[in-house]
Each structure stands twice: as C-alpha cells, then as structure tokens.
Amino acid sequence: MMPGRHPASFQAPPGLANRHVQTLLPRLLGCPSLELVREELPLPDGDVVELAWVAPAPTAASAPVFVLFHGLEGSVDSPYARHLLEAAHRQGCRALVMHFRGCGRRPNRRPRAYHSGDTADAHWLLTRLARRYPRAPRVACGVSLGANMLLKLPAEDADEAAGLVGAIAIAPPVDLAGCADTLNRGFARLYQRHLLASLKAKMAPRLAAGELPLALSPAALSGLATLRDYDDAVTAPLHGFADAADYYRRASAGPRLAELDLPTLILHAEDDPFMPPGMYDALSLGPGVRLETAPHGGHVGFVEGRRGRLGHWLPRRVVQQLDAWRTSLWPTSPRLASPD
Missing domain, CATH: 3.40.50.1820 (Alpha/Beta hydrolase fold, catalytic domain)
Structure with a gap:
C-alpha cells in the first residue's frame, strides 16, 4: 500500500x-x-x-x-x-x-x-x-x-x-470526465437519468422565464440525454467554461x-x-x-x-x-x- x-x-x-x-x-x-x-x-x-x-x-x-x-x-x-x-x-x-x-x-x-x-x-x-x-x-x-x-x-x-x-x-x-463517462454506461445510466431529471426540472422554468443567459430552448433542454450534454449546454456556459471538457479539467x-x-x-x-x-x-x-x-x-x-x-x-x-x-x-x- x-x-x-x-x-x-x-x-x-x-x-x-x-x-x-x-x-x-x-x-x-x-x-x-x-x-x-x-x-x-x-x-x-x-x-x-x-x-x-x-x-x-x-x-x-x-x-x-x-x-x-x-x-x-x-x-x-x-x-x-x-x-x-x-x-x-x-x-x-x-x-x-x-x-x-x-x-x-x-x-x-x-x-x-x-x-x-x-x-x-x-x-x-x-x-x-x-x-x-x-x-x-x-x-x-x-x-x-x-x-x-x-x-x-x-x-x-x-x-x-x-x-x-x-x-x-x-x-x-x-x-469528473471519467465519472461522466462511467455514468453513461450500463445500469449507471439510471442514476444519470435521475440526476438529469432533477437538474432539468429546476432549470426549465428559469429558462422559460428568460432568467438564464443561455442559447438553449426549453425543448433543447428537455432533449439533453447525458450529464456531459447537460454540462456542455448548461453548466459550462453558465459558469465561464468553454465546454464540458474544459469544466471537467478545471474543476476536478x-x-x-x-x-x-x-x-x-x-x-x-x-x-x-x-x-x-x-x-x-x-x-x-x-x-x-x-x-x-x-x-x-x-x-x-x-x-x-x-x-x-x-x-x-x-x-x-x-x-x-x-x-x-x-x-x-x-x-x-x-x-x-x-x-x-
């Protein structure tokens, strides 16, 4: 050890x-x-x-x-x-x-x-x-x-x-990058789906009300299929990262x-x-x-x-x-x- x-x-x-x-x-x-x-x-x-x-x-x-x-x-x-x-x-x-x-x-x-x-x-x-x-x-x-x-x-x-x-x-x-990839495989996708549903439910009304500086429609938010997709479209632009890869690299x-x-x-x-x-x-x-x-x-x-x-x-x-x-x-x- x-x-x-x-x-x-x-x-x-x-x-x-x-x-x-x-x-x-x-x-x-x-x-x-x-x-x-x-x-x-x-x-x-x-x-x-x-x-x-x-x-x-x-x-x-x-x-x-x-x-x-x-x-x-x-x-x-x-x-x-x-x-x-x-x-x-x-x-x-x-x-x-x-x-x-x-x-x-x-x-x-x-x-x-x-x-x-x-x-x-x-x-x-x-x-x-x-x-x-x-x-x-x-x-x-x-x-x-x-x-x-x-x-x-x-x-x-x-x-x-x-x-x-x-x-x-x-x-x-x-x-973070390795974890995002892991959550997109096998049974772990169920955890990813649960987390995504919670994140989207919180963001959807704020996006629809025009409170967020995102080039993303409510329909596009609903269609995000993975946590990496979400981090690319929401987390990264909201918090000053170039994309999900940049966020994962700098935040890990x-x-x-x-x-x-x-x-x-x-x-x-x-x-x-x-x-x-x-x-x-x-x-x-x-x-x-x-x-x-x-x-x-x-x-x-x-x-x-x-x-x-x-x-x-x-x-x-x-x-x-x-x-x-x-x-x-x-x-x-x-x-x-x-x-x-």
Whole structure:
C-alpha cells in the first residue's frame, strides 16, 4: 500500500455487497428526524445560500463547527445528510449543511447555479463562521460533488482564510470526465437519468422565464440525454467554461490532491458505480491526505451489519475521525463521545 493509502474498515454484510444494492439501500433504511433552524447567508454577488443548522446548538464557545456540503441535487433531506448531521450533533458539534445555490427551499436569485469546482460560496461561508465562532475549531465534510469541491477549496485557499482544521471527503468524483463517462454506461445510466431529471426540472422554468443567459430552448433542454450534454449546454456556459471538457479539467480535484497538507480523510469504494475503476491509481496524495478505500460500498452507501441490524458505517467513521482530531488538533474542545 502506497503512503497515504489505507484499507477502510468497512465490511459489507453477506449478500449485500453489490454496488447497486449498497448505493440504493440507504434510501430504504429511513433517516433521523432533526430539529432544524434555517438561515439565509447573503453572498457578495447579491445571491444567497440557505443554511440548515441542527438544534439545539451547543453552548460552549469552543464547541466544534461541523459544516456539511451535499452532493449533486442533494439537500438537508438527503439520507446521508441526516445521518451525518445527527452524528456530529450528538458528538457536541454545531452541525449545519450549506445548500448550494438553488438547492434550498427557494430558487437562487442570480442567473447561475453551482458546480463541482465552485469553491467561492463555501469559502465565503467558512470565513463568516470563523468570525462568528472564533474559538471553535471548524471541520468540513463533503459528499460526492460537495466532496470534490471541498478537496479543491484548501488547495485554492492560499491565505488559509477559511480556517479549517480538517476535511472529510466522502466519494469525491475527483476525475469528473471519467465519472461522466462511467455514468453513461450500463445500469449507471439510471442514476444519470435521475440526476438529469432533477437538474432539468429546476432549470426549465428559469429558462422559460428568460432568467438564464443561455442559447438553449426549453425543448433543447428537455432533449439533453447525458450529464456531459447537460454540462456542455448548461453548466459550462453558465459558469465561464468553454465546454464540458474544459469544466471537467478545471474543476476536478484529482490534480490538486498532491498540494494538500490540511488533515484530510477521503473515503472511497472501489465498486462505486459513479466512478471509473482505478481512479486514484495515478494520483499523488499530499502529506495531509489519508485515503481509505473499501472493495465494496457503492456510491455513498456503506451499509454495514452491526449488532444484528443494518446500519450506516459513514457516520461511525466520521465520528471516529472527529474524535481523533479532537485529541490531536483541538484538545481544549469539549470531549466527544466514543462512536457506538
């Protein structure tokens, strides 16, 4: 095993190791109910992002802040988000999710959306949190699209204004071109179809109302058949890229991993149906990166058998990492409970 690369502790239950079973099963297991406090964070360009905080918040000034960045078309209602936020809150963190533009309860204001390499809004949020909670260590966790974005953020944050003490990236698509091609093959096309339907449903009314600076008709939007087509016609022109290939090249976090010295945990399943095989084989890891790989787990699945029941490994592993960082990086913060 090369430096920085380690086997993950995840073990799939007998009969449930299939990549698609692992990917889909979390949606069938239910998720915790959370008391949420919503906040709109104004952005420098006049837009807003919606924050959802888990309540009640801890009272200690040094209680860690746990910021979650969701995946493509995700939200605080995504099962993984509920489980991760609940776990972090249970361990004494101020836990919140930042909804990317347009992923909250209302459409965003500006004629743009979000994408896998768009770090500006996350950076703005983290700098605001640093001012609001100056005594609290701040940890960020990203899932899928949000994980790729999070891996790019510290590499681009030359003055370390975001103030993170650690980052956790779950199933980051660090090779966006390879992932787009993978999602256009075999059974994975079903995931692509689901994501495309959500993206189109959100964009169609804005396009019809003339809110978007796109040379695209509603009929042409409806006819886009792949994520690469969508990124060519919508994502790239909305966000200043020449085309999908330019977007994938500039937004992929893979080439930036070698630069990371921030303590960073990456969790990856070798059978992830969203990812090309061997995605990390040719990538170099920076001194702060710990890549944990499991042979099974699907895409943000990692459903395990524990104490005779099916459960979620990801929250357990995240809590273990938070506790390890508490010991080594912020020993003055409140003691975190051991994961069950």
